[in-house]
Amino acid sequence: MIKKTLKINGVERILILDKDETLAQVLRNHLLLTGCKIGCGEGHCGACNVIMNGKVTRSCIYKMSRVPDNAEITTIEGVGTISDMHPIQVAWMAYGCAQCGFCSPGFIISAKVLLDNNPSPTREEVRDWFNKQRNLCRCTGYKPLIDATMAAAAVMRGEMTKEDLVFKQTGDSIVGTNYIRPSAAQKVTGTWDFGADDALKMPEGTLRLALTQARVSHANILSIDTTEAESMPGVVRVITAKDIKAAGGTNKINGLVMLPKHNKTDGFERPVLCDEKIFQFGDAIAIVAADTEEHARAAADAVKVEIKELPAYMNAMDAIAPDAAEIHPGTPNAFFETNCIKGPDFDWDSIPDSQQVEIESYCSRQPHLHLEPDCGYGYIDEDGMITVHSKSIGIHLHMPMIADGIGVPLENLRLVQNHAGGTFGYKFSPTNEALIGAAVKILERPVSLVFNQFQNITYTGKRSPAFMNIKLAADENGKLLALWGNNYVDHGPYSEFGDLLTMRLSQFTGAGYGINSIRNKSTTVFTNHAWGSAFRAYGSPQSYMGSEIAIDVLAAKMGIDPFDMREMNCYKRIRRNYDPDRLSAGSIL
Template sequence: MMKLKKMTLNMNGADRTFICDPEKDTLASVIRRLGLTGTKVGCGTGVCGACSVILNGKVIRSCTKKIKTVEEYSQLTTIEGIGTPNQPHPLQAAWVNCGGVQCGFCTPGFIVSAYGLLKENPAPAREEVRDWFQKHRNVCRCTGYKQLVDAVMLAAEVMRGEKTIEEIWYKPDDQTKEYYGKPVVRPSALGKACGTVDYGDDVELKMPPGTLHVALVQPRKVSHGAIISIDCTEAEKMPGVVKVITSKDVKGTNHMDLFTASPLSTNMKAPHHILAEDRIRMYGDVAAMVAAVTKEQAKAAAEKVKVEIEPLPEYVNYLDAAMPDAIRIHEESPNIYAKWPLVKGDEDVETLIDEGEYAVSGSFYSTREPHLSIEGDTVQAYFDEDDVLTIHCKSQSIYWNKSDVAQSIGLPPERVRMVMNPAGGSFGWSITAASFALAGIAAMATEMPIALSMSYEEFMHFSGKRSAAYSNARLACDENGKITAAEFDIGIDHGAYAEMGDDLANKVIRFVLFPYSVPNARVLSRVAFTNHGFGTAYRGYGSPQAYTAGEAVIDMLAEKIGMDPFEIRWRNIARKGDKNLAGSDFVDYPMEEMMKRLKPLYEKAVAEARAEDTPQKRRGVGLAWGGYNVTDNPFDQCTVAIELNPDNTFTKYDTWQDLGQGGDIGSLMVTAEALKPLGVTLDQIRLIQNDSAVCPNSGSSASSRSHYMNGKATIIAAEKLIKAMRKEDGTYRTYEEMTAEGIPTKYVGQHENATVPGLVPTDPITGQGNPSIDYTYALYMAEVEVDTETGKTTILKFTCIDDVGVIGNIHAVEGQAYGGISHSMGFALSEDYLDVRKHNNPFSCGVPYIKDIPDDIQLIHMGTRRKNGPFGSSGASEAFQSSGHMAVINAISNACGVRIYELPAKPEKVKAGLEAIAAGKKVEPPKKYYLGPDMYDEIQKIRDTGKF
């Protein structure tokens, strides 16, 4: 018999009485059940701080606080008790105006935590703020923390009476209408800061009676095995269970719709099954689902589903899966299922390197990086009033996912509607629609509305990761340090499933030495199935794996010839007229000016490192060049619509999916700029976004394409509307006049890259082509300190000089910069998803807390106007997570002589290197990886036959 308890707590100044289960309820579950959903639950294990509240004057994490340990009549403060959108607290106002709100999922927890700090200490120093957030385990995955400390410091000034909220609130200039580039506040920011925005789990709580709850059956016994049987008998008898769903209940194909980027790929033969059919191919595979009346009943029944599995050999990395005697992970395809060569120059590259004046070689590994968004995965599905299956989720590509879901579950696309919930971060993983399809399958199987939510551990094992990569690299130069030839053989561990794997192979070969001038190169990327978590999109997609090898051998070559790392880069950056590895122009050539800007900062950093260096604390400086493409491919398109409303305001329709990067503010900025001839103010523009029923297909929020593509399409739509509104005397018609004259009031704008001259796909035989309409650039400098006793690396300062074109919203771009840089630091030093049994939450996966990220991060924007970009803009985001990790790795080598070849550079690895040096031994790179048959033979075979 369940025994409940009546309790009363003073919540936000008012006594509230409720009934709870003292054995099962946490403080967070009670708070949220009472409608105070501003308190978010991320990890569920007390390591992320999203659930922070103040209990009896102390900041605590409510997701692990059992309600039975809370004293009756305790005083509780949640985000709702701090301020409201109509009366925001100074902290909320400061968060909004300092650019501290991106995805916003962690924001309430941070603000509550900061509120507790300022109650104790009204005048904290910046380091005291950082110490406080570290102590209370508040994690932000979007911002890089700097803006959050800025916000606390600014709010403290208001609370001390030194400033007013009005003074710190950015006020757009409605007189000049000069909004573009300014720190205009995101439309969604205040709601997120006040905890009033409903994310997926909040939507689930507020769904109507009759909604079923769905739990996953993840066997999590092996990473590879044959399914002998799935016994649902006991589960079906459990209380509240409506249906246990297996692959037999799926009416569609039960797999993702895979596109092929290269005809040399066999990935179409090896689909990603939504519900496992005959095999478990990775630890997080789903064998069944349980739909029940309550979430607790569904989870209890899921534990009763018995999945009998015959273990098969587990290949949990590329090196094992690529061995000639390895069995096939997918019977329909060899384990190495895609290859993409790159051939530049007519010279014999192998001989050039063998006989070159100077040459270096090394083998490198970049880890399977987990995205670690603070919000996991939660999806709702139901049939709407038009009998259309409607799926609420955190899609990063609404129309692509709509197509995937439709074919996998067995409905025509017109009967599937995708709606994006406010999303607590993604960074790429939610471009894959497997969980959205699971929800659709459950709704169809039960013919009931459903809510599917995963625990953070389930999400970690289910979702895709950045693909790990192994690289063998060689680089040669002449006596002047000019690169003569490069050779890169790269094996990409794409995990259990193939989606986008051959596309990733193309991305990697394009960025191995970007943006240097390299006359002769041979590159081969190979992609293999393994039994680890599958690879998917992640900010910088493909470039971090390339830069891990490329920026290492550049430094190694400088060391061999006795040249400064800055100087060797200066001599080899591309100048106007130089071609990139794919044989096309760089579009713009800001590299010299970027290096000129960095040079005095670099010289100062080197001098300071030498001055502060001690045997116990070694100081070093590291550099890395980075960058990324803008837009997907020559066939990319974006469609938007702008409508004149009856009150003479405007509505913009698009699918600029906002995962925290600022799809709302981006759309607002380009729309205001495009409608500038009409004298439109920001409050005259309404955004309707990310609902496939009413919004046109604007494409994915990926490949740093959104600002460029949406901006171009918006200009086209605005020009059509402005032309229709313009009278002969040069004034403009009102809505009333338009309708009276029978003139349409809504106009569609579509930009297609296919209309741009000179764009061609990357050739699958040679790697040559010009697939991207533009590029962004980033030059990094890291200043580190290595503790020689422990091997721990501390990043002291970090500088990024970028060129992303004219900036549309400064806070949005800087948010992407700080956030991307913080991910890069984690990638360099701590982040990993290797041990599937251990790496199941942000802490165990090595997420950087605030004290792991320096407060001293300097951003310098060059802002070269793009002649073809909207308003001179380009893209942003992904350049900021391309190569920053290698600035850190190079700085470690500069500091103490230890080169880390295999990420991450955890203290024990650095310590082992230091001990080897102390013993007079050379720190050797890993033995050359076996990635498959000789790369030169492979490249020649592909060139001769068009096959692999």
Template sequence: MAKEMTEAQVQSSYHVKNLTINGVPRRVIGKPEVTLLTVLRDQLKMTGTKRGCDCGQCGVCNVILNGKVVRACITRWKNVPEFSQITTIEGIGTPDNLHALQWAMIVCGAIQCGFCTPGFITCGKALLDQNPNPTREEVREWFSKNWMACRCTGYKQIVDAVMKAAAIIRGEEKIVDLAKMYKPGDSVWNTDYPRPSAVYKATGLWDFGDDDRLKLPEEFLFAYPYSVEGVRHAKVNKIDVSEAEKMPGVFKVVTYKDVKGTNRIRGQVGCASALTDGWERRIMVEEGDKIRQWGDVAAIVCADTEAHAREAAAKIKVDYEPLPELIDIYQAMAPDAIKVYDDIEGYDGMPNAWNKRVFTKGDDPKSDLDKAEYVVDDEFLSSRQPHMVLEPDCGYAYYDEEGKLTIASKSICVYRHQMMIARGVGVAPSKIRVIQNNMGASFGYKVAPTNEPYLAIALIACGRPVYMRINMKEHNIRTPKRSPFLMHIRVGADKSGKLVGAEQTWWVDHGPFSESANDLTNKGGQFFFSPYAYEKMRATGYTCWSNHRWSAAFRAYGAPQTYWGCETAMDMLANKCGIDPFDFREMNLLEWEPFTENPRGQFPSGYAPEVFPLPEMMKKARPYYEEMKKKAAELSTDEKKYGVGVSIGIYNSNDDGADEAASNIELTKDGVILYNTWEDHGQGADIGCVGTAHEALKPLGLAPEQIKLVLSDTAKAPNSGAAAASRSQVMVGNAIVDSCKKLLDAMRKEDGTYRTYDEMIAENIPVFYEGYTQAMVLHADGSTEVCSGNDKDTGLGKPFGFHMFAVNLAMVSIDMKTCKAHCEKFVLVGDVGVINNYLVVDGQQYGGIAQGIGLALTEDFLDENKYNNFVVMGLPYIKDIPDELELVHVETPRPLGPFGASGTGEMPLSAPHIAVCNAIHDACGVRIKAIPATPDKIKAGLEELKK
């Protein structure tokens, strides 16, 4: 009789199973407690199946096991039956032989970053295998019960794709060869031509950062950044890594003592009003310094495996003295609050409110507001919205063939990160190379350097290449979030309902670091009641330190906070005036005309936008609004109330003030190559570049596939700036056009025809050209002026040459028993100029709406002990977003945009949440002033109304 196994033997035992994976018989060995996901990815190198949350909440790892969809990250190897049939994305189709659902996902624009795409396709195929004729609601129910999450799309285009694939399977539609969707001579610009990367994302062949890890040379160490869990504010006395260094597999434990540079990150404060110089953020925690937020890194454990690195990290001891924690803006601005910075030379005694921004327009409005017939005087608080990407932070570092310290990460501003970390890690910027990996979305958090400095320090200290990945729980806790704004607003109207003036004081909770905080704080003034006509305004904003998450860019940076106060106050003022909120907004729109000097036609910064399509947009929105109001009245019962809300949002499409971009082009025998740093969050940089260049090079008659791209590598491409501020289509687009014009000028013969590549070489004419552009504002005489920042004393300036506009309409239901609000329908009337690619723009706008609904109703980031997974943080799943999403495009050509384009990415998240919350008030009378509008807040509001 066999001797009973010890626990250690059980842990080290292996289970061998005979399986059929993607139609191929395989004998696979695995440890019983590892997950099916680990076996597929780490052992079989089937990286099409992605690793996301690792707790069954996102569905990116879904595979088909014996005909059923399973989440591979929570399916243990020991529970996989012998002789199982497993289908992963690799077994569904190939680029040359696409499954109907893969093809439909591509042509419906259902693929953005692509990280969730294999999970959706695998899950969707399982549905179609058993039900080739589903309804849209059945598709949504299927994805809901299988925990499929997408943060990019808003889900509508994914459902569209399943319905189209079902029609193909039933023989009602046909797959069209993607290569035949373009005919010679056609434009790619202003069409729905599929993005080039979509076919590879649909087939699981698009490698993301953690996929790269499994294909790196064996010399790479795993680098784990260790932080003291649960500590937000403390003085550090000693960091002891001695026991950790003795652990198996450990190569080195890196601390601040190993840092060759200043151990500081350049924070880009960018304003004379700040009390900090922007160098306050240190990279590694130092003895004698402070921990200022949960996640500050005290050591980096570099080992042969992730398991060994984590086991060693558990042996690190940090002796510290806890200090009072400032976890919200109220605590940070209290008169007796402890100072976040009181122990660094040059910062000692710095107040928590370290930056002041002032915006003025016309005379002081105080007396007019005192005399106004109708006044709203109230306080509004926005939330610390989490980005909730599905791919955790990851990246790797090595020395390239020229000896450059090379970092491959999720960076969306490769040149900026190169500069931000150089002095801190002790390497000249020219010796640092940053490359963007294919990434599972960002939504702005990767404007901030997260793992880049740690990768550099670990590489230098170890002399060995390193890979770094934190798990999803750590990612959620440690990465930056959207800054909450506390806004006190006073706004008034006369007897007729016309605005007479506005006042505001706002406080920005920016966490313990200053990165880009000035631009963020400025938004509170730049877009303060910006759609509306009024002559007098005073607004003062303060940026404050706290010990909660440090803040980085998040889609529509600053606008969701600013409009949360302004557009809520507009609704309240409309109610006081007794005027319908839609009518009230329409009657108070800017009195705009080109180049107007009338302050009632200018933004708070004292200039008129380049276009102002809102009057036309309101006309297009009105029929939808009236129909939704009628439907809400018909549906409302005592048990369920329905209401309709409206909001307006405007956002910029270039960086604040001076902004520039470069893009190069090279003519080859086969076509052209573009070189730039249009970084891709998943928004479609590839088709952005191809569409723009294809239109600019039309005389050459190139096919889209003849335009090759070398993107987002500081060693190969010029600095095009960050993929932020919705600037890429405008700024990089204009630089692309400039380079294309130079190439065409060089190729043009006297008779108007164009030289071939061989003729260019034979005539010794250069085939490489540099494109460049600056952000400009246009004058009445046709001349241009470089954009300028806001004056620190008045707020006046011309920071933006390009803008985007949105009218948002939401219909919401309130369950009067549970007090839960649900968005039933959403209509976005948007103007982003002439559209490059409709699939991309539609996807961006649907996704922005979905994030806005989440911001309104569920999303928040409070206590890190609990707010560390998607469910608690309020990620909107498919049933949380209505299928009734409608987009209405108004394409007003921008005079200085490439072929009339502006940006698009941030407009749809500028103000949709206010429409949702205004609809709550319309439905049940509860006015939400602090988002998200959770059931407990609605219940409290209803109880207050009863009093």
């Protein structure tokens, strides 16, 4: 242990701490200055930025052994308060920069150091500064952040006031205005608590959870040995699938609670904790509950899992090969199919090759890369309810998806949405909710589970890739006549929302164009790659990548400008002669 005397937000603090703790851990865990956020934990995202001796410091990687005695440290809490904001904080609100708000404290810290040293930066200098300080934002886009910095600089130079930045409402409507979002003040002052912040403020006796995760993509589990982990310091219990079943749970997440029809699977492939098989890298095998997160993580690494590795199918085409084994025995890997059938059959031999094309495209798997890692906590509340707080954006959907799996009747289960850093769709699926709920039921203690970024990337869902095989035909003038498609969605090992995603390929492939004949088949496939979840514009990137590339290729082949081909074929409003007095609500203008 070491003793440090630090001046934090103008107040001298004497701290006794571990020299290997990071500055972010000390600020958050010891002093509850949770305006300092931990996103990546590796110094890449800037959410943890603080000012130390006048310089921007990435506190998540700065060990306390390197922090000099009597260092002056400023966190977002020391920049300004809700009742006395710094001009940068006001500008951040005025320009709509604080959307999810997770990155806002780190950006404001960086901007303050820039403007303290350069009161009249150019836009290019602001952008370059944020790049060098590794500030990342996943919600707002960087233009408003630069706009806000430039406006704050003008206030600090005395050219305008803070009040000049703030939208002044006139009338009752705020539609189309610059009305400041109600949560912005807390977000820019670091007082808007996210899940990991709440977890630090849980009562004494709260157990901290960590996961033992699979390090291979496909395997049979032969045995799980928790003996060593259970004997490690601070460990209260190691939970496996057998404990969930003993507590009355099925250990299965209901993946087809929304759309149960027409699947060749029952939707219960995804375990809360793997018991017989591993289906993808990162699958959860055991939950360790301990007195500290560090003890829980150490013990999770000590759980011994004996496996027999199996062939891993890492893309849809391999998974549907004739010799591919079923990932879920008894269920074909191609488990759902949808067909878009419109108009009469089309004779592709009836037009010359110069007026038709066939293309293949692949829209890759994409991580959401949200800056706030998946996190949550749970407890038994005053009504005796198993209560889980998480980043869920579908609490009423997730309850029936997890209730039977953890053995809790719906009437005894309560889900609460935390203040959430951007999710971009991944939290349309339950992630940690079942894990936390099972732990609360079995332990009968409050618990918290906070992922680091590695767990965040390996455990949560991703945008599913699609293999698109599209044919288009047009007449000699470029008017589209027919579309044919045969597409495959690689949805990873779990079915949930895969049918909904694949239906999007029927809805969006060729969408917006008048095409008389369509025969477009799309198939959802189990693989051993990362499981699929919702992502912004769910299904449309995969669809449009195929059909829009086909239009570009066909336009080039026919010598037509691709914009002109689109304009020629896109849906248009039809304006008819009409009597305004007799216009019905269903008429087309």
